[in-house]
Amino acid sequence: INAETKGGKLPRIKRLSEYLGDSYFNYLANLDNLVLLMDESHHYRADRGMEVINKLKPVLGLELTATPQVERGGSAVKFKNCVYEYSLAKAIQDGFVKEPAVATRKDFDPSHYQEEELDRIKLEDGMRLHEDTKVALDIYARDTKTRPVKPFVLVVAKDTTHAAQLKSLICSPGFFDGYYADKVMEIHSNQSGGEKDENIALLVSLENPDNTIEIVIHVNMLKEGWDVTNLYTITPLRTAASQTLREQTIGRGLRLPYGKRTGNDKVDKLTIVAHDRFQEIIEAANRPDSIIRKENIITIDVGELGQPKEVVVSVSRTEEQFADEQEKILTIGPPEEKQKAQVVLDAKKALFSILPELNVGISGIQDLKKDEIKQIAVEKLKAQIYSTPQQILFAEEIIEEARKAYEQAVEEFTDKTIEIPGIMIQQCGDVQSGFLDFDLDAKNLNYQPVSEEILVKKLREQENSLDIVIGKGRIVIDEPDRIIVNELINYPEVDYDEQTDLLRKLAAQAVEKFKTYLDDNQLMNVVQSHKREIGRYIFAQLMQHFHCEVPVFEKPVVKPFTKIEDHNLSKYTKDSIHHYTETITPAGAIPGKVFSGFRKAYHSLYKFDSKTEKDFAVILEQDKGVVKWLRPAQNQFRIYWQNNSKMYHPDFISETDTAIYMIETKKEMDMDTAMVQEKARAAEQYCRAATEFTSRNGGKPWTYVLIPHNAVFYSMGFESLMERYAYHG
Numbered sequence: 001i002n003a004e005t006k007g008g009k010l011p012r013i014k015r016l017s018e019y020l021g022d023s024y025f026n027y028l029a030n031l032d033n034l035v036l037l038m039d040e041s042h043h044y045r046a047d048r049g050m051e052v053i054n055k056l057k058p059v060l061g062l063e064l065t066a067t068p069q070v071e072r073g074g075s076a077v078k079f080k081n082c083v084y085e086y087s088l089a090k091a092i093q094d095g096f097v098k099e100p101a102v103a104t105r106k107d108f109d110p111s112h113y114q115e116e117e118l119d120r121i122k123l124e125d126g127m128r129l130h131e132d133t134k135v136a137l138d139i140y141a142r143d144t145k146t147r148p149v150k151p152f153v154l155v156v157a158k159d160t161t162h163a164a165q166l167k168s169l170i171c172s173p174g175f176f177d178g179y180y181a182d183k184v185m186e187i188h189s190n191q192s193g194g195e196k197d198e199n200i201a202l203l204v205s206l207e208n209p210d211n212t213i214e215i216v217i218h219v220n221m222l223k224e225g226w227d228v229t230n231l232y233t234i235t236p237l238r239t240a241a242s243q244t245l246r247e248q249t250i251g252r253g254l255r256l257p258y259g260k261r262t263g264n265d266k267v268d269k270l271t272i273v274a275h276d277r278f279q280e281i282i283e284a285a286n287r288p289d290s291i292i293r294k295e296n297i298i299t300i301d302v303g304e305l306g307q308p309k310e311v312v313v314s315v316s317r318t319e320e321q322f323a324d325e326q327e328k329i330l331t332i333g334p335p336e337e338k339q340k341a342q343v344v345l346d347a348k349k350a351l352f353s354i355l356p357e358l359n360v361g362i363s364g365i366q367d368l369k370k371d372e373i374k375q376i377a378v379e380k381l382k383a384q385i386y387s388t389p390q391q392i393l394f395a396e397e398i399i400e401e402a403r404k405a406y407e408q409a410v411e412e413f414t415d416k417t418i419e420i421p422g423i424m425i426q427q428c429g430d431v432q433s434g435f436l437d438f439d440l441d442a443k444n445l446n447y448q449p450v451s452e453e454i455l456v457k458k459l460r461e462q463e464n465s466l467d468i469v470i471g472k473g474r475i476v477i478d479e480p481d482r483i484i485v486n487e488l489i490n491y492p493e494v495d496y497d498e499q500t501d502l503l504r505k506l507a508a509q510a511v512e513k514f515k516t517y518l519d520d521n522q523l524m525n526v527v528q529s530h531k532r533e534i535g536r537y538i539f540a541q542l543m544q545h546f547h548c549e550v551p552v553f554e555k556p557v558v559k560p561f562t563k564i565e566d567h568n569l570s571k572y573t574k575d576s577i578h579h580y581t582e583t584i585t586p587a588g589a590i591p592g593k594v595f596s597g598f599r600k601a602y603h604s605l606y607k608f609d610s611k612t613e614k615d616f617a618v619i620l621e622q623d624k625g626v627v628k629w630l631r632p633a634q635n636q637f638r639i640y641w642q643n644n645s646k647m648y649h650p651d652f653i654s655e656t657d658t659a660i661y662m663i664e665t666k667k668e669m670d671m672d673t674a675m676v677q678e679k680a681r682a683a684e685q686y687c688r689a690a691t692e693f694t695s696r697n698g699g700k701p702w703t704y705v706l707i708p709h710n711a712v713f714y715s716m717g718f719e720s721l722m723e724r725y726a727y728h729g
Contacts, residue, residue: 097254126235136266151232188219314567314605347401356563363697422559442513481507487535565633602630623718668708
């Protein structure tokens with residue numbers, strides 16, 4: 001609006017419009033009902049910006065901005081006219097954006113390093129975090145069968161010269177062997193022409209998995225208006241202290257790739273590498289309005305993050321067997337013999353992919369042997385083969401071979417599978433919660449009036465206050481009981497619509513207590529100056545009368561068995577796969593290892609979260625009573641808890657000749673915690689529904705078992721553990 005074009009001409013908005021008979025600017029200025037909506041309104045706060053807006057003479061200006069402040073003299077000056085604020089801190093708490101975390105090295109002193117050395121250390125650690133996140137996102141997409149997300153790193157440089165130096169460093173052979181040389185780009189205002197157009201095209205397509213860029217270096221250019229969901233690591237280097245710029249930079253990385261939080265820590269987290277600003281951020285995290293929470297402080301383990309990782313898929317033993325057979329077929333010489341062997345293998349593979357889908361309308365896995373089910377399987381196989389876009393060679397031969405091999409395939413499938421019923425456990429109905437009626441215990445409400453000067457200062461300091469100060473010492477406010485109610489509804493547990501009468505009653509009782517020793521002016525003074533303390537006092541008593549009725553579990557629809565899902569595991573690339581009996585020291589390294597050598601397990605490879613889990617796997621392998629077992633993949637069960645907001649993943653499923661067990665191992669001190677017990681109740685509900693179904697259809701009963709860590713020893717018998725720690729609510 002206030003810019004002049006090249007050559008000193010008036011901007012278009014101030015030029016004559018033949019249609020209007022005046023300039024558009026004058027047309028707007030002459031309206032008597034003009035309302036201005038100003039997006040990113042911190043840009044309008046410069047002196048000339050405000051001057052030209054005032055010339056338009058609007059009756060109302062509505063400002064919208066994520067950063068309601070201007071930078072003056074190196075400090076942030078907050079807007080004084082905010083009528084509503086939904087802060088970034090609130091959006092983080094409510095789960096609408098990623099959770100920001102700050103990372104540094106343990107015992108790191110930045111004063112020991114030159115700027116160039118510090119840049120390199122922060123860049124290297126940022127890339128280590130990036131690679132760790134990349135593997136976590138890959139595994140999450142595989143586990144949940146959702147679209148893959150390719151993360152990238154945003155590097156914030158001081159100026160264009162600094163940006164060029166950083167790019168040169170990243171492209172050098174000394175920086176991770178030059179791996180990122182063709183995966184980095186810089187963007188700043190000095191670029192022009194083809195280079196700028198090419199970089200903007202790369203920026204626009206950054207969310208596309210085919211885009212190879214993993215590092216973007218920018219200089220104060222990517223602020224508002226650039227929205228991506230796959231930024232997971234920000235590395236600020238020698239950046240200015242502008243609070244607005246910092247918040248806007250962090251804001252670029254907070255958008256969620258799947259539109260909501262997933263419950264997976266690394267998928268939901270944005271990491272800022274801040275070795276040299278760590279103390280400052282720690283102190284900021286202690287402030288209630290900080291966007292970084294105290295628990296979101298990460299200490300980088302250089303030894304761990306320095307090792308590259310890869311994704312390892314743990315498939316079933318049957319899949320491994322198929323892979324071995326395929327290798328053997330490749331060595332067969334005569335073409336006819338090779339073709340015949342390939343047809344047999346393809347038929348087996350096709351059958352094993354179809355069998356888990358035949359779980360509707362049957363009472364158990366044994367029904368797969370029936371002729372009518374065999375016919376359904378063959379028809380499904382035909383539909384699958386003929387629906388492929390490319391014609392499968394020897395389709396008729398594969399179908400015919402599948403007919404012949406069906407009975408044997410069912411036998412193998414039954415022998416190797418644990419019959420896990422398909423059951424969704426979830427709570428039904430709404431959570432009934434609120435506060436029971438009670439009278440306020442007001443005996444300790446004895447606040448005294450404060451001086452008028454202190455009162456005015458206090459009112460000005462309190463954010464989100466509805467009070468207005470008019471003239472020296474004169475204060476126009478709401479009624480005292482309504483001020484107290486307004487303070488109470490700031491607590492998320494309090495629902496004004498549901499608890500209006502109780503809130504008004506309690507506020508009125510507080511006011512009545514004040515009237516016993518204060519006159520009207522003193523009462524108003526006390527409520528204004530101590531409203532937060534009064535609100536906290538009443539809220540503490542409200543919580544003593546809080547009630548929450550957890551909804552019951554709905555009756556599930558049961559399928560007799562389900563497909564056993566594969567595991568997607570992360571492994572250090574240079575680390576070998578360990579035998580499950582191998583002793584790992586220190587025990588804290590166990591979660592990073594992949595183990596093999598199992599004879600009874602459904603899958604060939606597993607990871608364990610603790611030494612207790614690894615030791616229990618040894619018991620499962622060695623105990624003669626255990627026929628087969630598995631560690632369920634993340635998406636194997638649909639057992640919901642915490643009002644259907646979270647999904648429970650048991651540690652083990654084990655089968656004996658007479659029963660099937662769902663097993664969880666936990667630290668002894670955590671056994672009786674509310675979280676463990678709520679998960680256990682949901683798991684027991686699954687076992688109860690499964691047993692109810694299997695008892696009617698000739699199957700095995702299910703039992704949930706919760707074992708403390710200090711009960712897991714190699715010398716313990718499996719059956720004795722099951723009997724001693726079976727969960728009964």
